[in-house]
Amino acid sequence: MEYFPLLELSEDLQAMVVERVARNSFQDLYRLRASSRSMKALAEMRRLLKTCYAENNPSTIYVKGVQFFYSYDEQDYGLSLLKRAADAGYERAVYTHAMTQAIFYGDAQYFWRIPRATVDRVGKLVRDAKWGWGLWHTDEFRQIKAMFTSTYVPSFYLCQCANVVDRQCLCLWHIDVTKDDNMCERCFWIKEISLFFRDFELISLFRDTSKW
Secondary structure, X not given: OOOOXXXXXOHHHHHHXXXXXXXXXXXXXXXXXXXXXXXXXXXXXXXXXXXXXXXXXXXXXXXXXXXXXXXXXXXXXXXXXXXXXXXXOOHHHHHHHHHHHHHHHOOOHHHHHOXXXXXXXXXXXXXXXXXXXXXXXXXXXXXXXXXXXXXXXXXXXXOOOOOEOOOOOOOOOOHHHOEOOOOOHHHHHHHXXXXXXXXXXXXXXXXXXXXX
């Protein structure tokens, strides 16, 4: 398979390519950024990010919302950004917004927006984005995680709704391989929230999203 010689284009055309990629997908922008030093420099141009955000690119709005809610502790603004991206149909935002509403506000009504058949795939996409260097979850997130682990996770293991593998430690670590697919609705979402608590990291590819 032949690859297009992107770096042989003029700088203006390279910038145009990066801008088009960023408007379509923040994840594609991340991959393009990693392809070369010049692409990294172009992708980190603040003007480009402002343009993508101003044009309501859902993946850019999503990244900004995650940082503001989960790291900057500006929950109202962060949640509004997550909702904007979710309302635009961006799958990762739909999933993260639903998890956020359930975890922080006890509101599970947004789970209906995630088809159960796609939860596993989208959840893994959200949790596998390991871009969280230099940013930390808020104290509230860690406190809720500890409460959830001690209160709800044991009930998951005790519920006999599906075939259960005996575990010595009723913790988050093995929860995704403890029951088969016949688990009840309550246990299904306890498992999914547990995986979110266990694996979700903050997105800090661009350190300060408050500038765009």
